Amino acid sequence: MSEERGLPFSSLTEEERRAVEIIVSDVDDTITKRGKLYPEVLKSLWLLKRKGHMIVLVTGGSSGWADAYIRQWPVDAVIAESGALILAHGQGNKIIYVKNPAIAPDIREKKEKLIKCTAGLTFSSDQYARQYDIAYEKAELRDAERRTLFNYVKAMGGTWRESSIHINVSFGSFDKHTALSYFMSELYSIDEDRLKEKGMYLGDSLNDCGMFSFIPLSVGMHSVEDDRESFPVLPRYITEGYGGDGFIEVSKSLLAD
Numbered sequence: 001m002s003e004e005r006g007l008p009f010s011s012l013t014e015e016e017r018r019a020v021e022i023i024v025s026d027v028d029d030t031i032t033k034r035g036k037l038y039p040e041v042l043k044s045l046w047l048l049k050r051k052g053h054m055i056v057l058v059t060g061g062s063s064g065w066a067d068a069y070i071r072q073w074p075v076d077a078v079i080a081e082s083g084a085l086i087l088a089h090g091q092g093n094k095i096i097y098v099k100n101p102a103i104a105p106d107i108r109e110k111k112e113k114l115i116k117c118t119a120g121l122t123f124s125s126d127q128y129a130r131q132y133d134i135a136y137e138k139a140e141l142r143d144a145e146r147r148t149l150f151n152y153v154k155a156m157g158g159t160w161r162e163s164s165i166h167i168n169v170s171f172g173s174f175d176k177h178t179a180l181s182y183f184m185s186e187l188y189s190i191d192e193d194r195l196k197e198k199g200m201y202l203g204d205s206l207n208d209c210g211m212f213s214f215i216p217l218s219v220g221m222h223s224v225e226d227d228r229e230s231f232p233v234l235p236r237y238i239t240e241g242y243g244g245d246g247f248i249e250v251s252k253s254l255l256a257d
Contacts, residue, residue, distance in 0.1 A: 004236075005212075005233075005234040005235065005236055006220075006224075006225075006228065006234040006235070006237075006238055007236065007237050007238070008237065008238065008240070009219060009237040009238060009239045009240065009246075009249060009250065009253075010240075011237070012237055012253060016217055017253055017254060017256075019197070019198060019217070020053070020198065020199070020200045020217065020254055021052075021053060021054060021198040021199075022053070022054045022056065022190070022194075022195065022198050022199040022200070023048060023053050023054065023055045023056070023199075023200055023202070023254075024056045024057075024058055024180060024195075024199055024200070024201045024202070024211070024215065025055070025056075025057055025058070025201070025202040025203070025247070026057075026058060026059055026163075026202060026203040026204060026205075026208055026211075027057055027059040027061055027065075027069070028059065028060070028061060028163060028164060028165055028204075029163075029164040029165070029204045029205065029221065029223060029242070029243045030202050030203055030204045030221055030243065030244075030246070030247060031045075031057075031202075031243075031244060031247050032243060032244055033242065033243030033244035033245060034243070035165075037244070038244050040244070040248055041244040041247055041248060041251075042073070044247065044248055044251035044252075044255075045073060045074050045075070045251075046074045047251070047255055048074075048251055048254060048255065049074040049075075050074075051254075051255060053254070054076050055074065055075040055076055056075065056076055056077045056078075056079065056180070056184070057069055057073075057075055057077070057078045057079065058079045058083070058176045058179070058180055058211070059078065059079070059080055059081075059082075060080075060081065060082045060133075060135070060161060060163045060166060060168045060207060061080055061081070061126070062080060062081060062124075062126040062127075062129040062130040062131075062135070063080050063081060063084075063085055063087070063129060063130065063131045063132075064126055064128075064129025064130070065080065065126060065129065066078040066079075066080035066081075066085070066087045067087060067095075069087075070087040070088070070089070070095055071095070076088065076089060077089070077183070077187070079176070079179050079180060079183060081130060081131065081132050081133040081168075081170065082133060082159075082161055082168050082170055082174075082175065082176060082179075082207070083100055083102075083170075083174040083175055083176050083178065083179025083180070084099070084100050084103055084131065084132040084133060084170060084172070084174065084179075085097065085098065085099050085100060085131060085132065086098050086100075086179075086183045086187070088183075088187055096187075098183065098186070098187070100172065100174050100179055100182065100183075101182075102172045102173045102174040102178065102179075102182075103132055103170075103171070103172040103174070104157075104171040104172040106171075107132055107171050107172065110156055110157075110158065110171045111132070111133075111134060111171065113156065114134055114152060114153070114156060114158065114169065115134060117152050118134075118136070118148075118149060118152060121136055121140070121141065121145055121149065122136060122137040122140035122141075123135065123136055123137070124136065124137055124165075124166050125137075132170060132171075132172075133168050133169060133170040134168070134169045134170075135166040135167070135168050135169075136149065136166060136167040136169075137165070137166065138162065138163075138164075138165055138166055138167050139165070141167065146167075149167065149169075153169050156171075157171065158170065158171050159171070159172075159175070161175075161206075161207040162205065162206045162207055163205050163206075163207050164204055164205040164223065168207070175210050176207070176208070176210055176211050177210040177211055177213075177214045180195070180211070180214075181195070192214075195214075195215060196214070196215060196216055199215045199217065200215065200217045200218070200219065200250075200254075201214070201215040201217070201218040201219065201235075202218075202219045202220075202221070202246075202247060202250060203218070203219075203220060203221070203224075203235065204220060204221040204223050204224060204243065204246075205223070205224075206230065206231065208220070208235075209231060209232055209233040210233075212231075212233045212234065212235040212236075213233045216236065217236055218235035218236050218237070219235055219236065219237045219238070219239060219246075219250055220234065220235035220237070220238045220239070221238075221239055221241070221242055221243055221246035221247075222238060222239055222240060222241055222242045222246055223242055223243075224238050225238045
């Protein structure tokens with residue numbers, strides 16, 4: 001595959017399309033649009049699943065959201081809180097929960113300390129449902145607050161990630177890429193070579209750059225084009241549509257036969 005990046009999704013090749021067996025996708029502003037899951041997108045997920053695709057969500061969203069996704073959406077697994085844990089369907093459709101061993105052993109103490117230090121900032125509305133990370137409402141942070149938060153995170157050895165809506169802070173040596181590799185190998189015996197050969201990744205924001213780099217066939221929603229110069233790594237392709245509209249664009253291509 002050519003190393004050229006940031007191409008219109010319409011230039012996806014037939015060879016690339018037919019190779020896709022595993023769909024790995026972010027959620028917020030990739031599957032959703034303006035914070036909502038629209039009927040057409042849910043239908044696309046069902047059609048992709050029925051066609052035989054494996055669907056894995058990788059999100060900075062909370063374990064609470066992940067629990068809802070795995071129970072209600074036609075997906076095989078959900079890696080949540082930027083890689084801290086996975087919820088997946090086990091034998092007899094039993095939902096299994098696995099914690100990432102790369103989480104810092106003193107996560108509880110560090111998390112509580114940072115929450116106390118930043119009590120005046122606006123936490124995400126789903127912070128109560130988060131097991132391991134801390135999320136702040138990105139739009140509510142003033143420049144001075146953002147700098148202060150960054151300095152706290154750096155001093156405490158935390159990891160700072162930005163999605164389209166949140167600043168996510170975690171403690172441990174993991175990210176979306178390493179978590180996906182670990183969980184896919186442990187739960188499904190799918191190695192990195194297989195992910196690269198048969199996988200497609202969909203994302204929309206800066207915290208997806210690691211995945212854009214890892215999986216050759218990567219697709220960014222149109223928001224990537226709008227902020228193209230800020231991305232250290234661009235996806236292979238960029239959709240015409242934003243959020244769920246872009247996801248539908250990709251789904252229609254994968255379902256065409």
